[in-house]
Amino acid sequence: MDYRSLLNEKQYEAVSTSSQYVRVVAGAGSGKTRVLTYRIAYLISEMGVRPNQILAITFTNKAAGEMADRAAKLVDEVLGYTPRLNISTFHAFCSRFLRMEAGAINFPTSFTIYDEDDRGKLLKNIGVELGYKKGDSFIKEASQYIGRNKTKGLYPEDITIKYERFPNEKKCLEFYKLYEQRKNDMLAMDFDDLMLRTIQILEGSDDIRRKWAGKFDHVLVDEFQDTNDVQYKLMKLLMRVDTCLYVVGDPDQTIYTWRGANQDIMLGLERAHENVETIVLNENYRSTKKILDAANHLIAHNKKRIPKDLFTSASDGDPILSSCQPKGEDEATWVASKIAQISRENRNEYGEPIFNNIVVLYRASYLTRPFESAFKDRQIPYKIYGGVRFYERMEVKDLLAYFNLMLNPKDNIAFERIINVPRRNIGDTSVDRIREEANQAGLSEYEYLCRIGEYMEVTNIPTRVIKKAAEFIAIVEDTKIKLAEKLEVYSEVLKKFVDEIGYMDYLREDEDPDEDRIKNVNALFDDINNFIDKNPNAEFQEYLQNVALLSSQDDISGGNFVSLMTIHIAKGLEFDNVFIIGMNQDVFPSMRSLDDNGRDGAEEERRLAYVAITRARKRLFCSCNESYSYITDSKQTPSQFFKEAEISLPRTSYYSTSSVWRSSGYGNQSSYGGSKPRPGSSYFGDGNAPDPFEKPKPKPAPVTTATNGITDWKVGDMVEHGKFGKGKVIEIISDKIIRINFDNEGIKTLLGSHPMLNRIKSEGGDA
């Protein structure tokens, strides 16, 4: 492959360097991902590195998947085979590591991963256990204390308090201890544990460390500016003296310091290693000149940075449009009218308006509300990312909790989530009692109920509850046996289970026209099928662990709709048309960030705005409003970022009293949108009309053909199963799942590609 012709000079230099330590400072839109992808391909195709000697770390699972696909394709073009690449997030890497090595710290490899929601519940339980009320502010304080220490890599045993640095420090530490203890009892890990336990194991055993550091000759890290100290430590543990390190990032895009990101790691890399080669990519291929100018102007206000102006040879492009409207609804109307116009100008081959090159970005999720209704009124299809994600939906979480409980009976959080869902008349009081007694017996809540017979003398749990619980346990245990046999399709066993416990009926009763709960449940089963299909040898446990690690960006899939997301989620993405909304002082930059972290906070907010602006390829729109703020108890004012980015803000508001903004600047601001939006009214319909644009559903992952086994089943095929014997195909449920009537075993639902399944005679002829 002619790498030289596919890359510009700097990019080629970065891709082909042979230095051991390389730092690529890549400005927004300079082809950062391209460089990393080509680097991986180059290592394999030109430098003879074996694919499994490379470890690449990205920020999201989605980025990992894309990079793996693209690099694999490149290698395939040159060498004619598709390599298996180790590309994942830090967390996913650790999860895989722990599945193999957790035994070293006496932890089972079938641990459960707790997400933020589970973690919050556990913390609340502990708070109540310690005698605080549910909403007590101390629980919040302790939770933050725990979070802070974990991002620093400190477990309770690493902390000693000589004198309290703040009033409740000792109490917080006690809380932290209890949290860790309870979590360990339940064989669970939170996100931080994944990293910290991995480090613990690597530090604790030379053998294991040698084994893992021996695997990788090349470690590559994307978005390196957002690496935190714990992640960096882990990286170093995975490296030998001769391991090559290749990091790519942009210090101006550090937006995760609140999660421990430390841009000094990137800036000070030469202090850690000798002979670091630094390559700067500052030609932007993404945005128009006007957009880039705004970004450069803005970021120049930051004091703590290495000056690095992006340049482009692109044309000026359209002017940046801005607007300040009286109310949030008016701002939404303004945006909606612009979107309607853009989509009218961009039509696909069938003449339908195109929405998928449009994104609406904001600082905080609560800002989306008026926009949702404005889009609905105007029949603009949209999808919100990072709100409630698919895997966080109530019904999906319920089912995952059931499944988790099956694999890990010690998981009290899962147990408490579902013991009364659907209603079994086991209320809070009973659950409290179960928790208390289980604690005393030294068992998990589920285990305690399983063995309640041994405790009949002492228990205070009403017999009514015990009876109900016993029914429930019977179904769970029965399903566990079926799952362990692995003979029937996983999802089918689970489906039966879900029916048996009456969950589907419960969903149907509780029908909420806005929520497609039942469809979501089916989508979950599809998802499980897909996973098992793609990873035929994987344990179901792995699916559950994977699911917990998925992030908001991961379910970003194509479709013709406007995307709405926070700027944090938008990191790494790009769109033709970008709207930045809610650009009000104290909202963006956020007052809280300024309060908490002073000037550093302000600089991070500015970097965030920089990220937002540089997402845009062709057109940029910035808006704010002057509505009343509950936070400051006063009217809102435009963000300082307008001035700093030198984006002029026209006086469109007739309520405006304090407009200090220039009304001239880049062209005629109001000509673009046509007529002035009418506050409070919509252009289409009466608001009661049915929404013709269904909210897009999570798309089932693309159908993959099974790696082994038969996929082209037909009704009437005769089969032989390694365990069930002979039978006949009676129904094709989907392209993967079939129903077979076995001579001796009756009707079973199976995965068509199941290795135990063989066709002995095809319908109408020999196999």
Next chain:
DNA sequence: TCCTCGAGAATTTTT
């Protein structure tokens, strides 16, 4: 145990 209602609080970003 569950449901309803009213008061009150709270609005950041996420692997």
Next chain:
DNA sequence: TTCTCGAGGA
């Protein structure tokens, strides 16, 4: 403006 919590009644 919207969600959460707790009290009180069925």
